[in-house]
Amino acid sequence: MVEVRLEGVSKRFGRVVAVDNVSIVFEDGRFTVLLGPSGSGKSTILYLVAGVYKPSSGRIFFGDRDVTNLPPKERNVGLVFQNYALYPHMTVYENIAFPLRLRGEDEAAIDRKVHEVARLLHIEELLDRRPGQLSGGQQQRVALARALVKEPDVLLLDEPLSNLDALLRLTIRGELKKLQQKLGITAIHVTHDQAEAMSMADKIVVIDRGRVQQEGPPLEVYERPRNLFVATFIGSPPANTLPATVEHRDGYPLIRVAGSLYRPGERHAAKIREAGLDRVVVAFRPEHARLAEHPPEGEDLAFEAEVYLVEPLGRENIVTLEAAGMPVKVVTPPEERPSGRLYVVVPRERVLLFEPETGLSLDHL
Amino acid sequence: MPGRPRPGPAFFFLLPALALILVFYVVPLILSVYIGFTPLRDWNLQRLGELSLDNYRRLYHLVLHDPDLRKVVQTTIVFTSVTLAVNVLGGLVLALAMFFMDEWLSLPYRLLWLLPRMTPVAVYSLLWYYFFLPGREGILNSWLMSLGLIDEPRAWGKDPELLPYSAWAILVLVNGFVGVSFGMIVFYSALKSIPREQVIAARIDGASTLQLARHVLIPQIRWHIVYVTVWQLLSLLTTFAHIFLLVEWGTLDRAWGSNWALYVFNTAFLTQDQGFAAAAATVLVAVGVVLGLLALRLMRFREMMVEPKGEL
Numbered sequence: 072m073v074e075v076r077l078e079g080v081s082k083r084f085g086r087v088v089a090v091d092n093v094s095i096v097f098e099d100g101r102f103t104v105l106l107g108p109s110g111s112g113k114s115t116i117l118y119l120v121a122g123v124y125k126p127s128s129g130r131i132f133f134g135d136r137d138v139t140n141l142p143p144k145e146r147n148v149g150l151v152f153q154n155y156a157l158y159p160h161m162t163v164y165e166n167i168a169f170p171l172r173l174r175g176e177d178e179a180a181i182d183r184k185v186h187e188v189a190r191l192l193h194i195e196e197l198l199d200r201r202p203g204q205l206s207g208g209q210q211q212r213v214a215l216a217r218a219l220v221k222e223p224d225v226l227l228l229d230e231p232l233s234n235l236d237a238l239l240r241l242t243i244r245g246e247l248k249k250l251q252q253k254l255g256i257t258a259i260h261v262t263h264d265q266a267e268a269m270s271m272a273d274k275i276v277v278i279d280r281g282r283v284q285q286e287g288p289p290l291e292v293y294e295r296p297r298n299l300f301v302a303t304f305i306g307s308p309p310a311n312t313l314p315a316t317v318e319h320r321d322g323y324p325l326i327r328v329a330g331s332l333y334r335p336g337e338r339h340a341a342k343i344r345e346a347g348l349d350r351v352v353v354a355f356r357p358e359h360a361r362l363a364e365h366p367p368e369g370e371d372l373a374f375e376a377e378v379y380l381v382e383p384l385g386r387e388n389i390v391t392l393e394a395a396g397m398p399v400k401v402v403t404p405p406e407e408r409p410s411g412r413l414y415v416v417v418p419r420e421r422v423l424l425f426e427p428e429t430g431l432s433l434d435h436l
Numbered sequence: 437m438p439g440r441p442r443p444g445p446a447f448f449f450l451l452p453a454l455a456l457i458l459v460f461y462v463v464p465l466i467l468s469v470y471i472g473f474t475p476l477r478d479w480n481l482q483r484l485g486e487l488s489l490d491n492y493r494r495l496y497h498l499v500l501h502d503p504d505l506r507k508v509v510q511t512t513i514v515f516t517s518v519t520l521a522v523n524v525l526g527g528l529v530l531a532l533a534m535f536f537m538d539e540w541l542s543l544p545y546r547l548l549w550l551l552p553r554m555t556p557v558a559v560y561s562l563l564w565y566y567f568f569l570p571g572r573e574g575i576l577n578s579w580l581m582s583l584g585l586i587d588e589p590r591a592w593g594k595d596p597e598l599l600p601y602s603a604w605a606i607l608v609l610v611n612g613f614v615g616v617s618f619g620m621i622v623f624y625s626a627l628k629s630i631p632r633e634q635v636i637a638a639r640i641d642g643a644s645t646l647q648l649a650r651h652v653l654i655p656q657i658r659w660h661i662v663y664v665t666v667w668q669l670l671s672l673l674t675t676f677a678h679i680f681l682l683v684e685w686g687t688l689d690r691a692w693g694s695n696w697a698l699y700v701f702n703t704a705f706l707t708q709d710q711g712f713a714a715a716a717a718t719v720l721v722a723v724g725v726v727l728g729l730l731a732l733r734l735m736r737f738r739e740m741m742v743e744p745k746g747e748l
């Protein structure tokens with residue numbers, strides 16, 4: 072298939088900068104997920120790749136081919152929309168056949184290809200119906216069939232699962248991923264659902280306000296967020312963040328967080344000294360912390376907190392505590408029912424530190 | 437089979453409209469059909485009791501033998517059908533053009549086309565009166581003369597050499613400029629309600645603007661096209677205000693520039709032959725009903741009617 076590359080691409084609509092100097096490589100045959108909140112510019116990036124919009128600046132490559140100024144039809148991409156965008160006046164068959172008819176393929180070939188893709192997506196018995204007579208999941212498959220029937224080099228998916236109910240979404244997520252691997256197609260999938268991104272992606276690209284915040288394999292993005300935005304956007308519940316001050320003892324920086332002192336490791340200490348920080352933001356994921364009756368031995372991060380709310384979710388409990396006036400969430404095993412004043416304990420290797428002004432992780436400074 | 441909706445509340449809401457239609461449409465209609473069978477003249481109400489088919493016989497005879505009325509009939513057919521085509525197709529083309537335009541351009545463009553509709557009939561007609569004025573002062577004449585295309589000013593709507601086509605062209609032009617904006621507005625708003633993603637999808641699949649219009653956009657506004665066509669057909673059959681003024685002011689030839697509706701008006705209020713005029717009006721209404729139903733049928737209106745969803 073083809074590798075898709077954006078190089079310093081910006082897109083402005085009047086005074087709105089929807090995409091701001093973005094460079095991304097969408098690897099050949101891989102499933103890349105663009106993840107970001109509403110209005111962050113995800114769809115705009117997709118439309119730039121498709122050729123619906125021309126970039127205000129920067130270049131777009133498909134492999135070695137510079138497609139920056141090519142119209143959509145010369146890019147051979149398939150696009151699936153959140154609202155499916157099926158043509159209501161055409162049958163399912165006609166909808167799927169439409170891209171081929173526009174190319175002027177002969178009817179026999181069209182018929183063969185439509186049936187082939189319909190078989191692949193299990194919608195053969197729907198071919199005579201109109202989109203209005205289909206369920207959301209069926210419409211979604213038809214839209215996918217219409218995008219795939221022209222054997223595109225790149226498959227673009229703009230939140231195609233967000234109109235489906237939770238269970239169906241899980242099923243189709245799996246199917247979609249399998250289908251993509253089977254076809255070996257380069258896929259770019261847009262979503263604001265971080266769980267969907269984690270489960271489907273070979274690579275996640277986190278976007279906020281038109282800029283790439285971080286890119287990398289899902290686990291890396293999850294465990295080593297590059298900045299506070301990524302840390303708090305990904306994860307459910309998201310990472311806890313606590314403002315903290317730096318105190319120097321015998322030339323070594325100590326961090327005062329929620330009333331306790333935490334001694335960072337050498338690497339972080341060096342960064343703090345280097346940058347001359349007197350404040351930092353301490354962050355950790357709710358599932359990386361545990362609750363203890365007594366302060367632990369050793370040098371893990373630990374501070375006192377009062378249990379405020381316990382939400383049992385069956386597989387686990389989400390415990391909300393209050394530490395020095397700030398809320399902290401901790402995930403505990405279901406049988407644990409904490410109450411009263413406790414210690415929140417986070418292993419040193421799980422503690423994330425951020426620079427408060429820029430929000431950048433100390434690891435990335 | 438879905439149950440028939442109960443008439444109760446629906447009837448209640450329809451009542452005011454029904455009452456209005458009854459008072460201002462059904463009653464006058466019945467009256468005028470009735471008058472068509474009487475020899476009413478000069479508003480002399482004494483003869484309202486004498487019923488006969490005389491008016492219809494006379495009308496039939498005149499249509500066959502009176503050269504002036506035959507011209508009116510031809511003008512009506514040509515004017516109605518050509519203007520209808522211009523209004524519907526022109527409205528469609530304008531709406532599509534605006535659909536593909538940027539908003540900052542399409543808004544003033546739309547307003548421009550609405551201008552004739554916002555102008556009072558008399559003022560609008562006056563503009564055309566000056567435009568086609570027979571003397572050298574006429575705008576068209578002075579343009580053509582300064583371009584050297586003609587030597588002498590012409591009476592565009594009356595010159596026997598140019599009749600009937602010049603009169604017809606003027607009629608179509610004058611009414612078309614007002615008429616297209618109706619279809620334009622209806623079609624444009626219908627196009628705007630088509631999800632943008634469908635257009636993007638078609639573009640990505642390689643549709644040209646023409647293919648996009650033909651396969652994606654126009655099929656989805658079929659209902660609106662039917663509606664505008666029937667509406668315009670009926671209003672063109674009965675329109676006469678501009679035409680009346682342009683004929684009275686001498687811009688248009690009286691016979692080649694009159695349509696049936698104006699003929700009815702003139703017969704009733706100038707010739708004072710009300711019984712005969714009512715008969716002619718009844719024929720017009722009958723033709724309108726038949727053509728309207730035929731158009732709906734041709735365009736398969738029933739197929740497009742959808743069953744209401746759920747219980748009403």
Ligand SMILES: Nc1ncnc2c1ncn2[C@@H]1O[C@H](COP(=O)(O)OP(=O)(O)OP(=O)(O)O)[C@@H](O)[C@H]1O
Nearest residue numbers: 084087089107108109110111112113114115116263
């Ligand atoms: N055609 C347009 N004209 C003007 N502004 C636009 C246009 N398209 C997008 N924008 C603006 O660009 C920004 C990014 O929009 P975009 O649709 O790419 O966001 P998104 O990440 O896809 O959001 P969502 O998750 O809500 O779909 C928004 O501020 C939006 O208002």
Ligand SMILES: [Mg+2]
Nearest residue numbers: 113114115229
């Ligand atoms: Mg979007």
